[in-house]
Amino acid sequence: MKRDFIHITDFSGDEIRELLALAAEVKGRLKRGEDFRPFGGMTMAMIFAKPSARTRVSFETGFYRLGGHALYLNPKDIEVGKREAPKDIARVISRFNDLLMARLFDHEHILEFARYADIPVINGLTDYNHPCQIMADIFTISEHLERIEDVKIAYVGDGNNIVHSWLRLAARIPLAFTCACPPGYEPDADTVALAREAGLSRIEITHDPRAAVRDADIIYTDVWASMGQKHEFDERVKRFQGFQVDAALMAATGKKTLFMHCLPAQRGVEVTDEVLESEASIVFDQAENRMHAQNAIMLKVTGKA
Numbered sequence: 001m002k003r004d005f006i007h008i009t010d011f012s013g014d015e016i017r018e019l020l021a022l023a024a025e026v027k028g029r030l031k032r033g034e035d036f037r038p039f040g041g042m043t044m045a046m047i048f049a050k051p052s053a054r055t056r057v058s059f060e061t062g063f064y065r066l067g068g069h070a071l072y073l074n075p076k077d078i079e080v081g082k083r084e085a086p087k088d089i090a091r092v093i094s095r096f097n098d099l100l101m102a103r104l105f106d107h108e109h110i111l112e113f114a115r116y117a118d119i120p121v122i123n124g125l126t127d128y129n130h131p132c133q134i135m136a137d138i139f140t141i142s143e144h145l146e147r148i149e150d151v152k153i154a155y156v157g158d159g160n161n162i163v164h165s166w167l168r169l170a171a172r173i174p175l176a177f178t179c180a181c182p183p184g185y186e187p188d189a190d191t192v193a194l195a196r197e198a199g200l201s202r203i204e205i206t207h208d209p210r211a212a213v214r215d216a217d218i219i220y221t222d223v224w225a226s227m228g229q230k231h232e233f234d235e236r237v238k239r240f241q242g243f244q245v246d247a248a249l250m251a252a253t254g255k256k257t258l259f260m261h262c263l264p265a266q267r268g269v270e271v272t273d274e275v276l277e278s279e280a281s282i283v284f285d286q287a288e289n290r291m292h293a294q295n296a297i298m299l300k301v302t303g304k305a
């Protein structure tokens with residue numbers, strides 16, 4: 001049976017821990033300049049319906065450094081669901097390539113890719129989730145805190161695709177995860193229920209950012225208007241007043257707290273320049289670790305590890 005990586009919950013807790021160990025091992029090999037090319041002779045199609053810096057560059061660079069060749073297909077090349085049906089694209093790509101990575105709007109489209117492709121499919125973000133980001137984030141936390149279990153993460157902002165992936169991670173690894181968002185911007189209720197019903201983690205959804213961050217090891221935020229919602233930006237800025245991560249909110253944890261953001265950030269909107277540039281900020285470690293976490297995911301789904 002082929003493996004896909006569409007949701008964090010596609011892997012068990014043990015498999016996630018193995019992936020983190022593999023990411024650390026391969027990161028070490030690359031840093032030491034070892035010649036390690038398990039993807040020699042392989043190709044990966046990367047379909048983008050939305051813009052990207054990190055996802056494109058980290059996948060393309062990572063796959064190349066491990067011996068493979070990645071093809072970038074821009075939003076105009078394929079027009080998923082418009083020029084061609086996802087199930088047809090999935091079967092065509094399967095005839096040429098060994099791996100398919102896609103960043104799409106509609107989550108149903110990535111599910112259809114996975115269902116119809118004969119090759120592993122990796123989700124590079126949809127409107128619903130962003131599992132590669134959260135694998136990179138928990139890997140980054142493991143490096144900084146030397147543990148992942150029971151870490152307290154306070155997410156302040158929109159209950160979006162990033163939050164859905166955190167909630168799915170919390171269904172596999174014990175965490176204390178709180179999301180503080182304005183009323184009406186809560187994460188998907190079914191995903192909150194899935195995380196709670198797994199019975200491993202403490203999950204809180206609140207409208208009070210100050211209460212949410214108390215005792216937090218990590219404060220995490222993301223843009224207030226995601227790709228596909230940019231026309232709502234002005235309205236959202238009004239609704240999200242009081243949800244900016246600033247120095248006062250960082251201090252309100254009552255302990256040493258790290259700041260995380262998946263990037264790109266809108267400086268002065270969801271986070272101040274001061275916090276983004278502070279000692280507490282580990283956003284560029286997160287960005288680098290996209291490549292290392294994804295290398296581990298690609299090795300796993302292709303059966304090369």
Ligand code: CP
Nearest residue numbers: 052053054055262263
């Ligand atoms: N964090 C992230 O996925 O960045 P890009 O949108 O630039 O790929």
Ligand code: NVA
Nearest residue numbers: 160222226227262263
């Ligand atoms: N929530 C953001 C994440 C970008 C990496 C978006 O979907 O635009």
